[in-house]
Amino acid sequence: MTDTTNEGAFVEFQRVQKSYDGETLVVKDLNLAMPKGEFLTMLGPSGSGKTTCLMMLAGFETATHGEILLGGKPINNIPPHKRGIGMVFQNYALFPHMTVAENLSFPLEVRKIGRSEREAKVQRALDMVQMGAFGNRRPAQLSGGQQQRIALARALVFEPELVLMDEPLGALDKQLREHMQFEITRLAHDLGITTVYVTHDQTEALTMSDRVAVFDDGRIQQLAPPDQLYEEPENSFVAQFIGENNTMEGVVKSIDGDTCIVTLDDGSEIDAVPINVHQPGERTKVSIRPERVEFNKDRLSPDAHTLKAVVREFIYMGDVFRFRMSVAGNDEFIVKTRNAPDAVRLQPGQEIEIGWLAKDCRALDA
Amino acid sequence: MTDASQTAGPMLAADGTPLKQSLARSLRRQKLRALFLIAPLLIFVLVSFIVPIGSMLFRSVENSIVRDTLPLTVDALQSWDEKSGELPDENVYEAFVRDMIVAIENKEHTRLGSRLNYEETGMSSLFRRSGRQIKKLDPETDGPFKEKLIDIHDGWGDVKTWQVIKTHSVPITNGYFLNAVDMRRTPDGPRMQPEDKRILVKLFGRTLFMSLVITGACILLAYPVSYLLATQPTRVSNMLMILVLLPFWTSLLVRTSAWKVMLQQQGVINDTLVWLGLVADDARLIIINNQIGTIIAMTHILLPFMILPMYSVMQTIPPSYTRAAKSMGATNWTTFWRIYFPQSIPGIGAGSILVFILAIGYYITPEIVGGTKGVFISNRIAYHISSSLNWGLAAALGTILLAVVLILYWVYDKIVGIDNVKLG
Numbered sequence: 001m002t003d004t005t006n007e008g009a010f011v012e013f014q015r016v017q018k019s020y021d022g023e024t025l026v027v028k029d030l031n032l033a034m035p036k037g038e039f040l041t042m043l044g045p046s047g048s049g050k051t052t053c054l055m056m057l058a059g060f061e062t063a064t065h066g067e068i069l070l071g072g073k074p075i076n077n078i079p080p081h082k083r084g085i086g087m088v089f090q091n092y093a094l095f096p097h098m099t100v101a102e103n104l105s106f107p108l109e110v111r112k113i114g115r116s117e118r119e120a121k122v123q124r125a126l127d128m129v130q131m132g133a134f135g136n137r138r139p140a141q142l143s144g145g146q147q148q149r150i151a152l153a154r155a156l157v158f159e160p161e162l163v164l165m166d167e168p169l170g171a172l173d174k175q176l177r178e179h180m181q182f183e184i185t186r187l188a189h190d191l192g193i194t195t196v197y198v199t200h201d202q203t204e205a206l207t208m209s210d211r212v213a214v215f216d217d218g219r220i221q222q223l224a225p226p227d228q229l230y231e232e233p234e235n236s237f238v239a240q241f242i243g244e245n246n247t248m249e250g251v252v253k254s255i256d257g258d259t260c261i262v263t264l265d266d267g268s269e270i271d272a273v274p275i276n277v278h279q280p281g282e283r284t285k286v287s288i289r290p291e292r293v294e295f296n297k298d299r300l301s302p303d304a305h306t307l308k309a310v311v312r313e314f315i316y317m318g319d320v321f322r323f324r325m326s327v328a329g330n331d332e333f334i335v336k337t338r339n340a341p342d343a344v345r346l347q348p349g350q351e352i353e354i355g356w357l358a359k360d361c362r363a364l365d366a
Numbered sequence: 367m368t369d370a371s372q373t374a375g376p377m378l379a380a381d382g383t384p385l386k387q388s389l390a391r392s393l394r395r396q397k398l399r400a401l402f403l404i405a406p407l408l409i410f411v412l413v414s415f416i417v418p419i420g421s422m423l424f425r426s427v428e429n430s431i432v433r434d435t436l437p438l439t440v441d442a443l444q445s446w447d448e449k450s451g452e453l454p455d456e457n458v459y460e461a462f463v464r465d466m467i468v469a470i471e472n473k474e475h476t477r478l479g480s481r482l483n484y485e486e487t488g489m490s491s492l493f494r495r496s497g498r499q500i501k502k503l504d505p506e507t508d509g510p511f512k513e514k515l516i517d518i519h520d521g522w523g524d525v526k527t528w529q530v531i532k533t534h535s536v537p538i539t540n541g542y543f544l545n546a547v548d549m550r551r552t553p554d555g556p557r558m559q560p561e562d563k564r565i566l567v568k569l570f571g572r573t574l575f576m577s578l579v580i581t582g583a584c585i586l587l588a589y590p591v592s593y594l595l596a597t598q599p600t601r602v603s604n605m606l607m608i609l610v611l612l613p614f615w616t617s618l619l620v621r622t623s624a625w626k627v628m629l630q631q632q633g634v635i636n637d638t639l640v641w642l643g644l645v646a647d648d649a650r651l652i653i654i655n656n657q658i659g660t661i662i663a664m665t666h667i668l669l670p671f672m673i674l675p676m677y678s679v680m681q682t683i684p685p686s687y688t689r690a691a692k693s694m695g696a697t698n699w700t701t702f703w704r705i706y707f708p709q710s711i712p713g714i715g716a717g718s719i720l721v722f723i724l725a726i727g728y729y730i731t732p733e734i735v736g737g738t739k740g741v742f743i744s745n746r747i748a749y750h751i752s753s754s755l756n757w758g759l760a761a762a763l764g765t766i767l768l769a770v771v772l773i774l775y776w777v778y779d780k781i782v783g784i785d786n787v788k789l790g
Binding site: 058079081082083086087089090091095096097107110111155164 | 684
């Protein structure tokens with residue numbers, strides 16, 4: 001999280017707060033700076049304030065406190081139609097009484113662009129999303145994926161520098177969604193547009209974004225590139241929310257630089273990286289990704305702590321094996337291994353020892 | 367099972383009967399059940415609505431009374447040329463006396479008199495007054511009757527009398543419909559009514575015109591209210607909706623009478639205007655017992671019928687459309703006119719049809735606040751039903767009204783498309 005004004009930021013939220021009823025804050029002290037050309041995703045559970053932030057940026061909601069800057073200029077008092085921000089809505093919001101071409105032509109008409117130039121731009125935008133032949137159709141005659149493309153083309157046709165997308169892929173089936181994720185990122189990068197993308201789907205956030213802002217409780221919990229977010233979550237909310245995760249509770253026994261030893265509630269000890277803990281005796285939640293758990297002792301360092309585990313279930317998933325184990329009183333401990341030629345298939349009931357590299361296990365806030 | 371499905375010809379079910387037949391049989395029970403469920407309503411509607419309406423519509427052309435009451439006369443008149451300008455022969459008079467004696471016995475001659483009086487004033491008293499004396503005549507011995515009848519009442523010596531009887535002796539007549547459009551049957555075919563009796567076409571025109579004005583006024587008043595209802599949060603819009611529906615819970619008569627109090631020359635509105643000094647005391651506005659009064663009161667009364675369909679259509683327009691338009695750079699006005707308004711048209715259409723059709727047949731309100739200049743065709747129908755007892759004409763007027771509504775509906779369907787009408 002940044003707290004100072006960033007020179008050269010294209011979009012910037014400065015200490016923004018938002019309340020609808022004057023009693024509770026939906027957005028609490030939001031600070032965010034985005035450089036030009038970035039693809040930033042706001043990710044969070046529903047009610048976390050991410051859509052409100054998007055609506056404030058678009059101008060449909062006003063910030064209760066704080067400044068929103070666009071290209072260095074405050075935009076709090078600029079009405080939405082003068083902000084020049086392209087927007088893609090959750091249900092596409094294609095005007096049902098206009099054809100596809102008329103829909104695309106609309107933002108150009110209100111900008112008083114001449115007919116011939118308008119037609120050329122509309123055609124170019126349609127071609128860009130591979131919908132060149134659909135100009136005369138009505139939105140209702142198109143499939144969900146096609147409507148999605150048109151909505152995208154319409155948000156881009158007037159060449160805005162900033163495009164906002166509010167869960168644009170939510171209504172599509174999985175395969176189409178994955179395809180469109182790719183298309184949207186490709187277009188955004190090719191055209192060099194700055195994009196703010198709101199979603200509650202973490203796969204979408206991880207695969208598409210340059211940076212992801214994880215929202216919860218009206219605050220950005222972590223703002224980082226996808227790999228950092230996944231591998232180095234800064235608090236237990238992010239660790240839980242992004243990807244699959246094993247959590248164990250315990251007390252910090254000792255801290256030694258960038259490693260620490262945590263005593264779990266059943267008395268066993270493990271190695272971890274101290275993130276949100278500062279002194280011995282603090283309660284903590286340690287978090288370890290299922291694919292970073294190791295049960296081949298040869299791959300662990302000799303002095304590493306290990307835990308006793310009982311295999312409860314083996315799930316064959318094709319590319320990976322998934323084991324459910326009982327570890328330190330937790331029956332839902334998950335371990336994943338790649339289905340490699342030398343992979344071991346543990347059988348239910350088998351007792352093994354598991355461990356991990358200290359850097360993969362993070363001691364977070366309790 | 368045989369390989370029936372592979373042979374040519376109709377598809378067969380497992381037991382060899384044609385598939386269609388066995389499907390129909392299996393569905394028959396369901397259909398009977400459905401019929402059984404709607405039977406009470408069906409019978410009720412049939413008995414209390416369709417049959418009376420049908421018989422009422424039939425009255426607009428039914429005219430057997432002349433032939434039934436004067437069968438011999440009607441036959442005898444066949445050979446008389448009504449355009450000759452001469453009185454009929456003695457045999458017509460004789461037949462007429464025979465018919466009348468029977469009719470007087472059955473007390474039917476006055477009814478016939480009233481019926482023919484719709485066509486020619488004076489016929490009613492002619493029949494009533496001659497009755498007693500014709501009764502004394504003996505058809506076998508007292509002839510010839512021509513002179514005697516003319517002695518009894520000189521009406522029988524008038525060619526016109528016999529023309530009216532002959533012209534209206536047909537069992538199915540277009541006479542009532544001609545009357546309904548200010549025309550009448552004459553021996554020379556349909557002719558316009560005399561100038562001073564032409565009121566119905568004007569009344570039809572006024573009814574249509576005022577209904578249009580009322581519909582227009584309702585659109586203008588209802589649109590902003592519906593928009594507010596559709597865009598406010600539920601708590602506020604529920605409150606507003608109660609205010610809109612409040613008039614529905616008050617008797618129509620009470621509301622209309624309230625308008626009478628409001629609109630009179632010594633009423634609330636005029637008093638307020640005079641008190642404010644906007645209107646001089648000796649120049650109080652005349653806003654009741656004329657068209658203005660009817661338009662004001664009916665607009666108020668029909669307003670909810672415009673608001674409700676508009677509201678239910680506007681409610682389905684997602685706010686994301688207007689947001690999308692604004693994000694693309696459209697001003698508030700452009701957004702409204704190019705995006706919101708076109709999508710609200712089905713609501714306007716539905717409300718307009720509803721209000722117009724209700725207005726065109728409205729009766730109570732024009733009766734109370736309309737005076738003589740602000741009444742509708744329905745008031746005329748009511749007059750013929752309950753005062754003049756000319757049910758045939760009332761039925762013809764009603765039929766025309768029904769036809770006008772159906773034609774307008776058809777035109778609307780052609781232009782706007784009835785599929786675009788949404789009631790929610």
